[in-house]
Amino acid sequence: xxxxxxxxxxxxxxxxxxxxxxxxxxxxxxxxxxxxxxxxxxxxxxxxxxxxxxxxxxxxxxxxxxxxxxxxxxxxxxxxxxxxxxxxxxxxxxxxxxxxxxxxxxxxxxxxxxxxxxxxxxxxxxxxxxxxxxxxxxxxxxxxxxxxxxxxxxxxxxxxxxxxxxxxxxxxxxxxxxxxxxxxxxxxxxxxxxxxxxxxxxxxxxxxxxxxxxxxxxxxxxxxxxxxxxxxxxxxxxxxxxxxxxxxxxxxxxxxxxxxxxxxxxxxxxxxxxxxxxxxxxxxxxxxxxxxxxxxxxxxxxxxxxxxxxxxxxxxxxxxxxxxxxxxxxxxxxxxxxxxxxxxxxxxxxxxxxxxxxxxxxxxxxxxxxxxxxxxxxxxxxxxxxxxxxxxxxxxxxxxxxx
Amino acid sequence: xxxxxxxxxxxxxxxxxxxxxxxxxxxxxxxxxxxxxxxxxxxxxxxxxxxxxxxxxxxxxxxxxxxxxxxxxxxxxxxxxxxxxxxxxxxxxxxxxxxxxxxxxxxxxxxxxxxxxxxxxxxxxxxxxxxxxxxxx
Numbered sequence: 001x002x003x004x005x006x007x008x009x010x011x012x013x014x015x016x017x018x019x020x021x022x023x024x025x026x027x028x029x030x031x032x033x034x035x036x037x038x039x040x041x042x043x044x045x046x047x048x049x050x051x052x053x054x055x056x057x058x059x060x061x062x063x064x065x066x067x068x069x070x071x072x073x074x075x076x077x078x079x080x081x082x083x084x085x086x087x088x089x090x091x092x093x094x095x096x097x098x099x100x101x102x103x104x105x106x107x108x109x110x111x112x113x114x115x116x117x118x119x120x121x122x123x124x125x126x127x128x129x130x131x132x133x134x135x136x137x138x139x140x141x142x143x144x145x146x147x148x149x150x151x152x153x154x155x156x157x158x159x160x161x162x163x164x165x166x167x168x169x170x171x172x173x174x175x176x177x178x179x180x181x182x183x184x185x186x187x188x189x190x191x192x193x194x195x196x197x198x199x200x201x202x203x204x205x206x207x208x209x210x211x212x213x214x215x216x217x218x219x220x221x222x223x224x225x226x227x228x229x230x231x232x233x234x235x236x237x238x239x240x241x242x243x244x245x246x247x248x249x250x251x252x253x254x255x256x257x258x259x260x261x262x263x264x265x266x267x268x269x270x271x272x273x274x275x276x277x278x279x280x281x282x283x284x285x286x287x288x289x290x291x292x293x294x295x296x297x298x299x300x301x302x303x304x305x306x307x308x309x310x311x312x313x314x315x316x317x318x319x320x321x322x323x324x325x326x327x328x329x330x331x332x333x334x335x336x337x338x339x340x341x342x343x344x345x346x347x348x349x350x351x352x353x354x355x356x357x358x359x360x361x362x363x364x365x366x367x368x369x370x371x372x373x374x375x376x377x378x379x380x381x382x383x384x385x386x387x388x389x390x391x392x393x394x395x396x397x398x399x400x401x402x403x
Numbered sequence: 404x405x406x407x408x409x410x411x412x413x414x415x416x417x418x419x420x421x422x423x424x425x426x427x428x429x430x431x432x433x434x435x436x437x438x439x440x441x442x443x444x445x446x447x448x449x450x451x452x453x454x455x456x457x458x459x460x461x462x463x464x465x466x467x468x469x470x471x472x473x474x475x476x477x478x479x480x481x482x483x484x485x486x487x488x489x490x491x492x493x494x495x496x497x498x499x500x501x502x503x504x505x506x507x508x509x510x511x512x513x514x515x516x517x518x519x520x521x522x523x524x525x526x527x528x529x530x531x532x533x534x535x536x537x538x539x540x
Contacts, residue, residue, distance in 0.1 A: 307464065308441050308442065308464055308465050308466055308469075309441075310441075310466035310467065311414075311464075311465055311466045311469070314414055314466070314467040315414075325441060325466070334441070344439065345439030345440070345441075346438035346441075349438075349439075349441040381420065382420055382462055382463060382464075383462060383463070383464045384434065384443055384444070384445035384462035384463065384464060385438060385443055385464045386464075387422065387462060395438060400436070400437030400438065400439075400443070
């Protein structure tokens with residue numbers, strides 16, 4: 001077992017060696033521009049892209065013509081939201097999203113607001129799921145798009161996608177989802193799920209960074225987005241720019257591996273994740289954040305009360321995890337996702353996200369459990385709050401100095 | 404962000420972790436920070452009849468730099484008079500631990516904790532409280 005152990009697979013995943021093998025020829029012998037229609041170099045590149053497009057489409061139950069390659073999910077989110085807003089502005093200007101979305105969605109919506117759009121940011125319940133009645137009530141004649149994420153990056157909760165898309169469609173709006181954390185991890189089918197646009201990316205599914213895709217529905221209804229970048233009209237005119245052929249080939253291979261291995265892998269990972277969660281929540285005053293029945297198989301977000309997340313991560317020195325603690329973010333604010341569940345700031349500061357992945361072993365999880373238990377106990381020995389809690393002092397009644 | 408060796412040393416082997424009897428008139432206690440801000444420090448000093456600090460203990464809820472700052476503070480306090488201890492400046496801590504700008508508030512909190520502990524002792528012993536903490540991040 002090599003240290004440190006990587007348990008931050010919601011941030012990014014290591015690339016599968018099979019993906020790298022598939023990509024390599026496209027850096028050297030098959031270096032052509034996929035848009036070069038008149039020679040063998042171009043044809044070879046185009047063939048690689050076409051095959052990858054099929055592999056990607058197959059993973060999500062789409063037609064290959066519905067796949068628009070982009071630089072990643074941030075670009076896909078931007079293209080979907082801004083592109084729909086521009087394309088459908090005669091129909092309406094209202095978009096509905098929710099507060100736990102990734103910044104790429106939230107900030108694209110903020111941009112749309114500056115252009116005259118109206119955006120409703122739905123709150124979430126304490127388990128991280130949106131309230132369908134609230135969504136229904138927020139729909140108006142002007143609503144052109146509902147954008148709700150598939151699985152959350154911090155807590156892993158899976159939104160009721162089919163119910164959400166049904167509500168959007170009933171009111172004549174399109175449904176878009178940021179499915180970065182879900183695609184390749186759990187079955188996602190754009191038809192069964194009623195998805196009109198969907199953003200996802202290579203590097204969260206054991207593929208390369210710098211390549212992602214936007215699924216754009218072609219039938220029932222035919223969806224169009226206004227391009228956000230001007231140029232050669234690639235990708236059916238929706239995304240100009242010479243295709244990243246090695247990246248696309250890598251995304252295709254990654255999608256194929258996920259499709260073939262997902263079921264087995266999800267079972268293995270949820271078993272390991274459950275073990276980790278059960279053994280860590282043996283600790284007093286530890287809480288699992290988010291709905292545990294509707295959750296991605298590989299994620300557990302746990303708050304260890306009375307210890308601070310960054311300090312805790314320092315003690316878990318052989319584990320690469322992440323925390324909702326303010327100290328780990330540039331803004332010095334604790335996680336907005338955890339706060340939107342109604343978690344108090346101190347619990348948000350005390351959270352650790354464990355993200356397991358394809359290369360996580362049983363042995364690594366056992367080690368992670370031991371080191372986490374030791375670290376939490378060590379820091380609680382150092383914590384004045386833990387001591388006060390043990391003495392029965394109500395911390396909420398103390399007047400803390402403002403700072 | 405990498406931590407300095409001194410931060411790691413204090414974090415891994417914190418000095419003077421513990422609790423003094425806060426009801427004793429010889430003990431001054433400073434409790435600063437707030438849980439919702441992600442750091443709370445409790446620093447305690449035990450002072451003899453000559454106003455010399457004979458013992459110091461801390462407990463801290465916070466990041467590695469906050470723990471290291473309070474650990475270092477307890478080391479510096481022992482053997483100092485309460486008047487000299489009052490002169491400890493947060494920038495001394497920043498320098499000693501090589502704290503990056505984003506962690507300067509940890510040192511400010513440690514200075515606040517020192518001053519709060521000394522003032523608690525002073526008030527308990529009929530002395531007036533001195534300049535209050537400089538605070539706030």
